[in-house]
Amino acid sequence: KTIAAQADAYISRAVDLLTRSAPEAASALSSPSGQRQAALETMHRRMGLFDALLLVDPEGILLGSYPQPPPVMGLDPLEDAFVWDAIQSGTLRVGQIRGTSGQPPLAVVAVPVRSSEGTPGALVGWLPLSREGASLLPLPTDDPSLAVSVVDGRGAILASNGRAVTRTVRQGPGDPITVDVHVTILRDLIEAQQSGVRMHPWREGTTHLVTYVPLQGVRGGVILEDQTDVVLAVSERLRQRLLLLGSLALVVAAVGAWLHARYVIRPLEHLEQATRRIALGALDEPVIVYRG
Numbered sequence: 001k002t003i004a005a006q007a008d009a010y011i012s013r014a015v016d017l018l019t020r021s022a023p024e025a026a027s028a029l030s031s032p033s034g035q036r037q038a039a040l041e042t043m044h045r046r047m048g049l050f051d052a053l054l055l056v057d058p059e060g061i062l063l064g065s066y067p068q069p070p071p072v073m074g075l076d077p078l079e080d081a082f083v084w085d086a087i088q089s090g091t092l093r094v095g096q097i098r099g100t101s102g103q104p105p106l107a108v109v110a111v112p113v114r115s116s117e118g119t120p121g122a123l124v125g126w127l128p129l130s131r132e133g134a135s136l137l138p139l140p141t142d143d144p145s146l147a148v149s150v151v152d153g154r155g156a157i158l159a160s161n162g163r164a165v166t167r168t169v170r171q172g173p174g175d176p177i178t179v180d181v182h183v184t185i186l187r188d189l190i191e192a193q194q195s196g197v198r199m200h201p202w203r204e205g206t207t208h209l210v211t212y213v214p215l216q217g218v219r220g221g222v223i224l225e226d227q228t229d230v231v232l233a234v235s236e237r238l239r240q241r242l243l244l245l246g247s248l249a250l251v252v253a254a255v256g257a258w259l260h261a262r263y264v265i266r267p268l269e270h271l272e273q274a275t276r277r278i279a280l281g282a283l284d285e286p287v288i289v290y291r292g
Helices: 002-020 021-027 033-047 082-087 182-192 230-279
Strands: 052-056 062-066 094-096 107-114 120-127 146-150 155-158 168-170 178-180 196-201 205-215 220-226
Touching: 002 021, 002 033, 002 107, 002 120, 002 146, 002 205, 002 220, 021 033, 021 052, 021 107, 033 062, 052 182, 062 146, 062 182, 082 094, 082 107, 082 120, 146 178, 155 178, 178 196, 182 196
Parallel strands: none
Antiparallel strands: 052 062, 052 120, 094 107, 107 120, 146 155, 146 220, 168 178, 196 205, 205 220
């Protein structure tokens, strides 16, 4: 939940920065191409969170971007409805890109802008969750048994601590994407954006618990697998302790039975020996029976 909350706070911070830059983007909307490009570069450097910034007009025409060319991965993001909706409704929208490859951005933020002449458009920002394979969120790395990955609504990995087990799949148009192997058993939770826990069969007949916590800002969430599985480890430790205690109890019972047998049988042995002496004529010897 902490990681999911950090990702949501990261999105909120990006939305706030992009919203504050909307007046500057609106001014650049009606500026010459060179000034637009310079304004986008200035905003990009000042905010520091986005992989790229785009300025588009109502027709979806790219008026400027920084860096150039924009890092479009797979389908053009302008084909996604939320960007058009931001321009048409004049309301900020946050979404994800369809049909992308590699590690797609955590979110694409579209802020509607309007020039002084009343021309609408949108300032669009690609918000990454990792750069050059390194997560921008503090994912746990000190526990070698803990695998953590942040995924989008399709299960594509946006960032991980390097221990998540992955596979490559193709979902619709675009290049194949890398997904967490647990997406299959977590599909219902991802689609419903609900928290939950699932059992995952693992190597050598073991079973692990896999936890999913959804994000609030966009579709997707955090997948966590603890290969030691605390709950199952407790059961295993309990089984081992019961086995040990059972063995000790068996030893104690055996020793007790042996002592009890000596306590009962030894007097009978003495009595048997005395009976034999009497049979041989030793009638003057008293019969003494010792216990223990």
